[in-house]
Amino acid sequence: xxxxxxxKNLNVYYGDFLAVEGINVEIAKKSVTAFIGPSGCGKTTxxxxxxxxxxxxxxxxxxxxxxxxxxxIYGPGVDPVTVRAMVGMVFQxxxxxxxxSIRENVLAxxxxxxxxxxxxxxxxxxxxxxxxxxxxxxxxxxxxxPGSGLSGGQQQRLCIARTVAVKPDVILMDEPxxxxxxxxxxxxxxxxxxLKQEYTIVIVTHNMQQAARVSEKTAFFNIAGTGKPGKMIExxxxxxxxxxxxxxxxxxxxxxxxx
Amino acid sequence: MTPDESQTSVxxxxxxxxxxxxxxxxSSDQNNLVSKDKAGAGVDRGFxxxxxxxxxxxxxxxxxxxxxxTYNSFEAIYREDEGLVIGRFLSYAWPLIVxxxxxxxxxxxxxxxxxxxxxxxxxxxxxxxxxxxxxYVIDLLAAIPSVVYGAWGMVFLSGYLxxxxxxxxxxxxxxPLFAGTPSATGRTVFTASVVLSVMILPIITSVAREIFIQxxxxxxxxxxxxxxxxxxxIKMAVFPFARAGIISGIMLGLGRALGETMAVVMxxxxxxxxxxxxxxxxxxxxxxxxxxxxxxxxxxxxxxxxIAIGLVLFxxxxxxxxxxxxxxxxxxxxxxxN
Numbered sequence: 001x002x003x004x005x006x007x008k009n010l011n012v013y014y015g016d017f018l019a020v021e022g023i024n025v026e027i028a029k030k031s032v033t034a035f036i037g038p039s040g041c042g043k044t045t046x047x048x049x050x051x052x053x054x055x056x057x058x059x060x061x062x063x064x065x066x067x068x069x070x071x072x073i074y075g076p077g078v079d080p081v082t083v084r085a086m087v088g089m090v091f092q093x094x095x096x097x098x099x100x101s102i103r104e105n106v107l108a109x110x111x112x113x114x115x116x117x118x119x120x121x122x123x124x125x126x127x128x129x130x131x132x133x134x135x136x137x138x139x140x141x142x143x144x145x146p147g148s149g150l151s152g153g154q155q156q157r158l159c160i161a162r163t164v165a166v167k168p169d170v171i172l173m174d175e176p177x178x179x180x181x182x183x184x185x186x187x188x189x190x191x192x193x194x195l196k197q198e199y200t201i202v203i204v205t206h207n208m209q210q211a212a213r214v215s216e217k218t219a220f221f222n223i224a225g226t227g228k229p230g231k232m233i234e235x236x237x238x239x240x241x242x243x244x245x246x247x248x249x250x251x252x253x254x255x256x257x258x259x
Numbered sequence: 260m261t262p263d264e265s266q267t268s269v270x271x272x273x274x275x276x277x278x279x280x281x282x283x284x285x286s287s288d289q290n291n292l293v294s295k296d297k298a299g300a301g302v303d304r305g306f307x308x309x310x311x312x313x314x315x316x317x318x319x320x321x322x323x324x325x326x327x328x329t330y331n332s333f334e335a336i337y338r339e340d341e342g343l344v345i346g347r348f349l350s351y352a353w354p355l356i357v358x359x360x361x362x363x364x365x366x367x368x369x370x371x372x373x374x375x376x377x378x379x380x381x382x383x384x385x386x387x388x389x390x391x392x393x394x395y396v397i398d399l400l401a402a403i404p405s406v407v408y409g410a411w412g413m414v415f416l417s418g419y420l421x422x423x424x425x426x427x428x429x430x431x432x433x434x435p436l437f438a439g440t441p442s443a444t445g446r447t448v449f450t451a452s453v454v455l456s457v458m459i460l461p462i463i464t465s466v467a468r469e470i471f472i473q474x475x476x477x478x479x480x481x482x483x484x485x486x487x488x489x490x491x492x493i494k495m496a497v498f499p500f501a502r503a504g505i506i507s508g509i510m511l512g513l514g515r516a517l518g519e520t521m522a523v524v525m526x527x528x529x530x531x532x533x534x535x536x537x538x539x540x541x542x543x544x545x546x547x548x549x550x551x552x553x554x555x556x557x558x559x560x561x562x563x564x565x566i567a568i569g570l571v572l573f574x575x576x577x578x579x580x581x582x583x584x585x586x587x588x589x590x591x592x593x594x595x596x597n
Binding site for chain 1: 480
């Protein structure tokens with residue numbers, strides 16, 4: 001399962017402060033889309049509105065519409081819990097639940113649906129998710145050990161496995177490699193390439209080479225100055241953004257003149 | 260002080276001595292580094308000494324209390340004229356021990372769930388402004404003197420609970436705890452427990468609240484992003500993280516309940532042992548000591564018994580603390596502290 005994402009005139013506010021303004025974007029299913037831009041330009045904020053995680057902060061709200069295929073996730077009566085079960089998220093720092101074993105971590109989200117699993121069904125889910133996250137061979141002998149005992153890169157893949165286990169339609173990644181070493185980063189990037197066969201993936205990254213390597217489409221965000229809202233400046237095929245951008249700001253950013 | 264620390268401090272003082280010697284030698288060579296910061300080193304050593312003394316001081320006080328209790332307890336079980344009288348002491352002590360534990364445990368059963376609920380409301384549910392004022396009110400509860408609680412329990416609460424006891428007795432008298440004649444004044448073990456539960460509520464609440472607030476945002480968001488509701492998030496991220504903190508809060512509360520004297524003296528109309536918690540009767544160790552200590556002649560058997568029962572309370576509290584530590588340290592691998 002995988003879904004298209006469409007944002008229409010989306011504004012994000014923190015209280016009275018307009019953080020992100022006027023986003024219009026269409027993200028195709030089974031693709032990888034990268035958000036790049038300088039710090040504080042609203043790319044993470046926008047990413048978090050895609051599964052309503054911004055609502056964790058008091059006073060954060062959204063105007064406009066955001067469709068998963070044909071359903072507005074900000075429509076009246078929509079429970080953010082439902083949205084988050086369909087749109088998974090991987091965070092900047094790996095965050096497996098420290099009190100749970102590797103196995104329990106993978107099943108954590110799955111159990112939320114209230115599904116009663118037999119032992120063998122649970123084993124299948126665990127194995128499937130860990131294989132899907134390229135982690136199975138490394139951890140299959142220590143599934144009952146705590147997830148926090150793994151290396152940073154393995155923890156991040158465990159978090160991806162946990163996300164994949166609930167079979168979402170979209171996976172959001174918020175700088176998933178920024179706390180990882182280059183080898184673990186490579187492992188995650190390989191994994192992203194595999195995951196896009198099944199899922200719509202949106203990734204925020206500060207690493208422009210990474211955006212160029214993993215994504216098909218890239219959106220460049222920028223901010224006019226402190227206190228001004230962030231905007232999506234340009235959205236196009238990754239090759240166009242990096243080689244032949246139409247906007248001058250994008251050109252200056254990708255060529256390393258600022259940011 | 261651990262052997263490790265003492266070793267380092269010895270080493271430092273040797274270092275400074277060696278440094279001074281070198282300074283004398285090198286003064287002709289004009290090495291400015293050697294003679295620098297002598298005053299600072301003195302303060303450093305002075306502070307280390309002070310800290311060491313403070314640490315030892317606590318141990319000395321504790322030792323004095325323990326020695327005093329043990330020394331004076333001895334004659335409660337051994338009389339020069341009669342020999343060993345352990346049986347007599349035990350038959351005196353056990354109702355008090357059971358009474359103390361009953362009152363404390365009932366207080367804890369009432370207080371702990373409420374305290375955890377209040378703490379959760381403050382940390383995760385209430386809007387920021389409201390949570391601040393609720394926290395303030397809860398802390399105020401801790402500032403009320405126990406005499407006042409005692410008066411409140413004696414005059415106000417017991418009257419209301421007396422009617423409740425009649426009702427409970429009517430329907431549940433087949434349970435031994437509710438079997439005896441309900442007290443007309445309502446000044447029973449259960450009333451004392453209710454008063455104690457209010458007294459320990461702020462301790463457990465503030466410890467639990469502190470620890471709930473410290474739950475890493477990272478783990479809360481991980482749970483939410485998987486599609487957890489707020490309650491599921493609390494079960495997945497907050498409780499596992501706060502488990503040790505909740506237990507230590509509860510143990511702190513239990514410690515206070517076990518040792519609380521004045522409120523129990525005032526609320527409970529003490530008497531001989533009974534299993535019923537709605538009849539008058541029973542007593543707790545601290546209340547027993549407080550009621551009788553002043554009226555008992557020094558050196559009588561009764562006097563020694565009172566000291567000995569105090570030692571028993573000391574040991575119970577010690578065991579409670581050790582069990583709490585053991586529970587907290589169990590499963591360290593999964594604690595998230597790494």
